[in-house]
Amino acid sequence: MTQAIEQIQISAIVNGEKISRMIEPRLSLVDFLRNELELTGSHVGCEHGVCGACTVRVNGEIVRGCLMLAIQADGGEIVTIEGESDSGEIADLQKAFHERNAAQCGFCTPGIIMTTTEMLKNNPEPSRMEIREYLSGNYCRCTGYEAIVDAIETVATERKGG
Amino acid sequence: MKPSAFNYAKPSSVDEVLGLLSEHGDEATILAGGQSLMPTMNMRLSAPSLVIDINGLVDLSGISSDGDSLRIGALTRHVEIENSPEIAKHAPLIAMAMPSIAHPAIRNRGTMGGSVAMADPAAELPACLCALGAEIEITGSGGARKVAATDFFRGLYDTDLGDGEILTAIEIPKISAGYRSAFDELARRHGDYAMCGVAAHAKVDGGTISDLRLVFFAVGGTPVAAASASAAMEGQSVDDNSIAAAQAALEEDISPFDDLHCSATLRMHYAKELTKHVLTTLAAG
Ligand SMILES: Cc1cc2nc3c(=O)[nH]c(=O)nc-3n(C[C@H](O)[C@H](O)[C@H](O)COP(=O)(O)OP(=O)(O)OC[C@H]3O[C@@H](n4cnc5c(N)ncnc54)[C@H](O)[C@@H]3O)c2cc1C
Ligand code: FES
Ligand code: FES
Numbered sequence: 001m002t003q004a005i006e007q008i009q010i011s012a013i014v015n016g017e018k019i020s021r022m023i024e025p026r027l028s029l030v031d032f033l034r035n036e037l038e039l040t041g042s043h044v045g046c047e048h049g050v051c052g053a054c055t056v057r058v059n060g061e062i063v064r065g066c067l068m069l070a071i072q073a074d075g076g077e078i079v080t081i082e083g084e085s086d087s088g089e090i091a092d093l094q095k096a097f098h099e100r101n102a103a104q105c106g107f108c109t110p111g112i113i114m115t116t117t118e119m120l121k122n123n124p125e126p127s128r129m130e131i132r133e134y135l136s137g138n139y140c141r142c143t144g145y146e147a148i149v150d151a152i153e154t155v156a157t158e159r160k161g162g
Numbered sequence: 163m164k165p166s167a168f169n170y171a172k173p174s175s176v177d178e179v180l181g182l183l184s185e186h187g188d189e190a191t192i193l194a195g196g197q198s199l200m201p202t203m204n205m206r207l208s209a210p211s212l213v214i215d216i217n218g219l220v221d222l223s224g225i226s227s228d229g230d231s232l233r234i235g236a237l238t239r240h241v242e243i244e245n246s247p248e249i250a251k252h253a254p255l256i257a258m259a260m261p262s263i264a265h266p267a268i269r270n271r272g273t274m275g276g277s278v279a280m281a282d283p284a285a286e287l288p289a290c291l292c293a294l295g296a297e298i299e300i301t302g303s304g305g306a307r308k309v310a311a312t313d314f315f316r317g318l319y320d321t322d323l324g325d326g327e328i329l330t331a332i333e334i335p336k337i338s339a340g341y342r343s344a345f346d347e348l349a350r351r352h353g354d355y356a357m358c359g360v361a362a363h364a365k366v367d368g369g370t371i372s373d374l375r376l377v378f379f380a381v382g383g384t385p386v387a388a389a390s391a392s393a394a395m396e397g398q399s400v401d402d403n404s405i406a407a408a409q410a411a412l413e414e415d416i417s418p419f420d421d422l423h424c425s426a427t428l429r430m431h432y433a434k435e436l437t438k439h440v441l442t443t444l445a446a447g
């Protein structure tokens with residue numbers, strides 16, 4: 001293919017900070033975050049939507065960072081695991097994951113936490129089955145999931161004051 | 163696993179999309195939710211030189227009620243359909259199917275039009291649309307035309323959508339009084355594409371079934387209407403005998419295949435079990 005590829009400008013708010021870059025259209029959102037902005041908390045596993053390691057929040061909703069072009073987030077608001085961590089909104093989840101050993105190698109953990117944040121917003125009192133269903137798109141190859149479900153259940157109970 | 167280089171256009175009207183499609187021909191690809199296109203581009207199974215992002219076409223998004231039918235814009239996201247009270251009330255079959263489509267992060271982006279245009283043989287929505295007698299609205303340079311869902315899906319990933327055309331909406335007749343729907347599928351993991359699934363829609367009058375439409379997915383190249391099994395239930399109540407007759411008739415309707423996930427024999431077994439489940443559900447209301 002011989003056509004000239006034009007770089008295009010992306011401007012967005014990432015974890016509360018305004019950014020602007022020139023990028024190639026083919027750059028995925030997760031590669032942009034990792035390689036251009038050095039936000040390496042979002043991971044790249046399968047690059048075809050199956051594993052959930054690349055999960056980030058765009059305009060309030062979680063998405064697969066590998067299945068969205070960075071340029072599609074132009075003008076939008078992006079939150080990554082670094083943003084969620086810095087704001088303190090997931091401090092209880094981080095503590096519960098640590099205490100219950102729900103993060104082993106940690107590769108899946110950012111994606112799982114991003115997905116959990118959205119789940120608890122939509123459904124503050126999920127059953128164990130509902131937790132498993134919401135997380136069905138996030139692979140963990142270490143924990144066997146049981147510890148993850150335990151940690152999330154603990155936080156849901158604590159948040160409603162139990 | 164990175165896509166090959168392409169240029170990017172983000173038009174804001176259907177006319178602009180049609181202009182770009184006619185100018186660039188099959189070098190150009192429409193990008194909707196990207197949840198099927200991006201994986202194929204990442205794997206370089208598809209390498210367009212121009213990606214036409216239709217996410218700026220706000221008019222293509224949303225659900226509206228229009229007399230006896232519901233209109234779902236092509237760009238309406240799965241999550242919006244899943245949470246829509248209109249869909250739950252007037253097209254319960256679609257509401258039942260939504261949670262089985264992929265996972266929440268994918269449903270936040272994936273669109274109705276993308277699922278229909280993609281025509282994955284294991285996808286839920288094409289089968290539901292066939293069972294409900296829905297119509298697909300396609301717009302080209304000559305204006306808009308409508309095709310029955312049952313004629314739209316022509317073969318494996320092959321549809322009636324022509325070069326230079328864009329899918330603009332889906333129209334679903336609202337459920338009539340006395341009708342019920344049921345849906346079931348088997349997948350290895352919640353949200354994965356099914357190994358076998360079925361959409362069912364019928365009139366149920368005091369336990370008696372009529373006008374049954376059983377449509378299977380993941381058993382052939384397109385959604386497969388089980389005409390013989392459906393006919394076997396006409397005027398019957400749901401009991402062991404009628405279920406057995408419908409299951410036997412299913413042998414004439416579908417001829418499943420072997421693949422990585424399960425054998426043809428197992429698929430046929432699943433199809434028969436799912437038939438029993440949906441018939442029992444229809445009768446129970
Ligand atoms: C891990 C994973 C699991 C999944 N599981 C399921 C599942 O269980 N069931 C299921 O049904 N789906 C599943 N999907 C697919 C998902 O539902 C997609 O959203 C859907 O198939 C395509 O919709 P999209 O809007 O993302 O389309 P895109 O990926 O943007 O496009 C798909 C194709 O349709 C064309 N297209 C899109 N919109 C139009 C239009 N308006 N007019 C003309 N052509 C158009 C594109 O050019 C492209 O060829 C899964 C996806 C992933 C990544
Ligand atoms: S890297 Fe995006 S889902 Fe696996
Ligand atoms: S902790 Fe290793 S993949 Fe989940």
